[in-house]
Amino acid sequence: MKSVINYFKEIYFGLKSLITGMRITGHYFTHPKEIITQQYPENRETLKMFERFRGEVVLLHNENNEHKCTGCSACEVACPNGTIEIIHKRVDVDGRKVKALDTFVYHLQMCTMCGLCIPACPTDAIVMANTFEHAVFDRSKLTKVLNNPGSKIMDGIK
């Protein structure tokens, strides 16, 4: 007797689970507004990338062409695949030779967008931008210099 009850129970719960699934897909079918596909080249003007998308590393500059990078190389050490190269120079500050940033070289072709360099930076000089159109015709264009020409460090950043 128990097996007979189990047999019909199985049919009942089987049908119930099938209908649950069909209700979900039926909901999606009747709500085309919930479609998440973006038609990329067409909506290029209106497309807004997500805040947390990691596209490339940028060095922030303010309106006076000043950045916060001290050239400490913490990001270079943090990078797991040698994407960042910091080239130093020595500048005179109050008669002392002080280490400072000369060139911030960033190899986009090697970057895995892991974002480990961002928390490693003691002065919050670099951030991950959410740009994504990185295709170029020449590989050498992927090697970028992040500090603007003629830029210097912000006052008070050590």
Next chain:
Amino acid sequence: MKWLYDFSYLTRAIHEGLSTRFEPGTVVILEMVLVGITFMLLFALLGLVLVYAERKVSAVIQQRLGPMRVGKWGTAQTLADVIKLLLKEPLINKDADKFLFNLAPFVIMIAAFMAIAALPFAKGLHAIDFDIGILYVAAVSSLGVIGILLAGWSSNNKYSLIGAMRSGAQIISYELSVALSLLTIVVLTGSLQLSIIVESQANGWWIFKGHIPAMIAFVIFLIASTAETNRGPFDLAEAESELTAGFHTEYSGLKFAFFFLAEFANMFIVAGIGATVFLGGWMPFHIGSWEGFNAIMDFIPPIVWFFGKVGFMIFMMMWFRWTFPRLRIDQLLTLEWKYLLPINLMNIVLMAFLSLMGWHF
């Protein structure tokens, strides 16, 4: 516009027009050719429309957009695909059995053509009206599996062979359920002739007139016919993730297109049989004595009713396909032999009892 409601005006006009010009023997051959061309065009059109519909339905169910680039809303996508398939090189496996390999797609298509000939599309639009219509359709629609078995065997590819064997086991099992669920309604109609079955539903479709047993039979028919067309959760024969593409792994170009087209043609055929037997074929939807409502329903041409019902059935199959995960082979056979078949047999007894007591409408 009279012919839109009764196609016998149109067919008789064609017949008389031909008879005045040719001898009777030639007329028969010409009419056969005409019917053949009509069905070929229908299949080509069905292929175009159903492939597009399938892609769009699956896309929306999965919260995608589907084809959008070729033409407005991607409507010309299947046309572009057809051109691509026509231009592709027809490859043949070196160790394949070349004769059977080339024969297989045609066997499948011939089975589909034979089955569609017996379908009543609208009033007077019916190629052959056999008095054993349902038996004929049930017998012929399962002939397609011979094509699948040939394709799997002649490809000289183990995946193809496994797919074909699975398909054989599946069709032998599920053919029973399809035929038995159709028999449930035949108990009520008392005839196997499809035109009589349609006529008997003038005052209500069997799914409503037959109460619970008819509903159960309809559900069983939907499940079993989905399995019979090798679709949806029962597509073990081509199971992409396990057997690459199963029996049509080795096919390319036009021959592959034939298999693809046959799948959709078979889907249309089983949907047509289901619509004819359970949902009243081309009969409009009537409610008892609501004269005004019935008149409005009569105004819609029968062919629109037929294709609407078939569209509904096809949509149900697509819904199944894109909702349920694929069954394992043992689950597939368990479902048939332990659940569908016993329920079906009990259902027929119940229906016979109902019919004897006159408890149906």
